Amino acid sequence: MKLSHKFVKNIPDTLENGVVYVSMDYSTAIHKCCCGCGNEIVTPLSPTDWKLSFDGETISLYPSIGNWSLPCQSHYWITDNEVEWASRWTKRQIERGRIEEEQDKEKYYGKKKRRSIFGFFKK
């Protein structure tokens, strides 16, 4: 599946299917879930969230996009404007991914700024 991208200043109210909108002002990319379910997927760009690369023609997002909180549970990579489907994760993998994400954020932001939404993993 081929995507296109648009660099925008503000995120538009209605999103087209198959378009990744990138706002440098807001350090955010947003697109409609590639499975076609219509949910809007927001990928913040930051050292601990997603990284966007642009080669002049196509964009890539790193790491993969895992929509675990959606009913479709889609998991895919966006590489050079191409959707590469990845395997669904098991509950265990999702949990491990979240813990790793938390550790990354902790390393980056320091322990004091730990986000409380992840608190339930700390026992």
Ligand SMILES: [Zn+2]
């Ligand atoms: Zn979906």
